[in-house]
Amino acid sequence: MPPIQYITENARDLQWGLSVCSVGSQRVGPGEPYPPRYHAQNYLFSPQTGRVLQEYQLLYIVSGSGRLRTARGGEHVIEAGTMFLIFPGEWHTYQPDPEVGWEEYWIGFKGPNIDHRVAAGFLSPEHPVYRVGHLSSAVTLYRDAIHAATRQEAFFQQLLCGIVNHLLGLMFMTSINRDYGQESDVPELVNHAREYMQRHIENDLTMPAVAAALNVSYTSFRRLFKHYTGLAPSQYFINLRLHRAKQLLRSTAISIKEISYRLHFENPEYFATLFKKRTGMTPTDFRHPETLRE
DSSP states (O other), X not given: OOOEXXXXXXXXXXXXXXXXXXXXXXXXXXXXXXXXXXXXXXGOOBTTTBBOOSSEEEEEEXXXXXXXXXXXXXXXXXXXXXXXXXXXXXOEEEEEOTTTOEEEEEEEEEOHHHHHHHHTTSSOTTOOEEEOOOOXXXXXXXXXXXXXXXXXXXXXXXXXXXXXXXXXXXXXXXXHHHHHOTTOSHHHHHHHHHHHHHHTTTSOOOHHHHHHHTTSOXXXXXXXXXXXXXXXXXXXXXXXXXXXXXXXXXXXXXXXXXXXXXXXOSOHHHHHHHHHHHHXXXXXXXXXXXXXXX
16 A cells, blocks of 8 residues: 555644645556545545545646546646646546556645635636646655654644645746746846846846846836746845845945935935835834844
8 A cells, every 4th residue: 555644633733824634645557446445535536526625635746647627727638747736625536547547646735824825826726737847856745744744743744834835835936937948038038137137236227227238128028027036127126225225234334315325215215114114124223123122
């Protein structure tokens, strides 16, 4: 029997914001029944009729191929190097190709931490499939989770939750970067833009000027930069200037007023307001944190 662990959580685990329900792996050969009958009864299902779970499940198919169908996500061909996410309350079914089989890893989990990410649009039942390729690091994480769930040492749930977060972050980052393709020049464009902004951090730099320096239209530059980084280029540049302001506040005696002008904020008042909004501290308090403890 392959390594499979079904896990119960206590009230303390639920307060963590995320808890793991099951973790395991299995290899299904050509022509073998699916799912195998050694699973717990509440996880068994018929590929023809499907099922509904009350937890999330993140599956990684490392070899073979098959199909996935969900109520809101539609039907997908699943190939080796694919992760897919099952959502609680969402009807779904999946199975390996009977002529090929597959090898799968999975981990089931639930909690408000993941619910919040779904509500924020990071994860969506309409888009459950992520093409990540072969990730030895993901396989290692799944195996670490199986090991931790098998030993069940004190507070192992918290370790499993960290593995879930690592897997989701790895899946999210890898799939997005693969979308650009190995021949895409978007990563290079964005990196050049970042370097250009860093070199001109104390200049009165506009984003159309950055686009012109990179020989690309501003409209395309803004769209590609935001899609790749999650920030509009102007917001990214503001973050760079605020980081530089922190360095100047802590390492020099330059006045706050001079720092605001040196980094081309509209005026010292705007700089102070923005700084406090982003950091929770005024520039003066940031420079002299010891005064906050008095």
